[in-house]
Amino acid sequence: MKLNDLTEIEVQRKVNEYFRLADITLKDEEIREIQVNDFGLGRLDDLGLQLFMYINTERYCAKEWVLFPRQTCPEHLHPPVESGDPGKQETFRCKFGTVYLYVEGEATSNPKAHPPERDRDQFTAAHEVILTAGDQYTIPPNTKHWFQAGEEGAVTAEYSSTSTDEHDIFTHKDI
């Protein structure tokens, strides 16, 4: 499978297959609203994140995201923004598959996932948290994190304060 060779709707349909594995029901018109993010790198098989946003208000946000097998969401953090907001805080609750999540903190020896070979020096967070269905983890604001799915891919709910993607800071030099 080369995700990069697919059209957007083909990727969206593939994402929906993962949602169905987790018994998540989207309407046909919602499938077209699935966001396919390659972070401008054009290397979706390696680096990307697909998500459906249920709601994003000035107060709270909820979405479900999918990572394809061994796809990696690049390292980033949610910094404080104006008006006293300390930055986005987010809670992951895994629904299907395995998520290898890396956050700031003591580096884990022999981690189960690695960034793509050519991007290794663009990743710094090395404290490993492994999530499978029913596991959850809350990432504090202003904390670097990145994550990769295991061999089956992964479906995860994300509950958070407001999402303001334009404020996110990515560590990858090309993003």
Add this chain to the structure above:
Amino acid sequence: MKLNDLTEIEVQRKVNEYFRLADITLKDEEIREIQVNDFGLGRLDDLGLQLFMYINTERYCAKEWVLFPRQTCPEHLHPPVESGDPGKQETFRCKFGTVYLYVEGEATSNPKAHPPERDRDQFTAAHEVILTAGDQYTIPPNTKHWFQAGEEGAVTAEYSSTSTDEHDIFTHKDI
């Protein structure tokens, strides 16, 4: 089935059976954290709500709730609270079964659900919204609402601003 005759853990296990119908995975220790609310009325078969809280911070909240067949969550609203909070706003996303939701607004003719006979004068919101799997609806702050499951029961995700149950105002005279 008389829910009122069951112990708390028996009700919690029944709730978990509904969660499993929606492919929602709780750990054994989480099943014991399922909240069984009879609103102090001791009539759980008629009036109640069961829920599992994933996260409730000062910024956001996420839970999944279960209504047993034809069980009703009594009418209430989330008023403004101190410090400029306009009151809790919540987004329901149905996962399983049918929810008959009633909110303030134009009364719906021939509604599909009715409050329990003896409680009818304790309910006022009469604008009907019907939710099945994949449907969602956002209830603004400070708006009266109540809801009842259809014959199969219902499982619904609720994404919201912070939950502060102690501020909720119920219209039922006995709550």
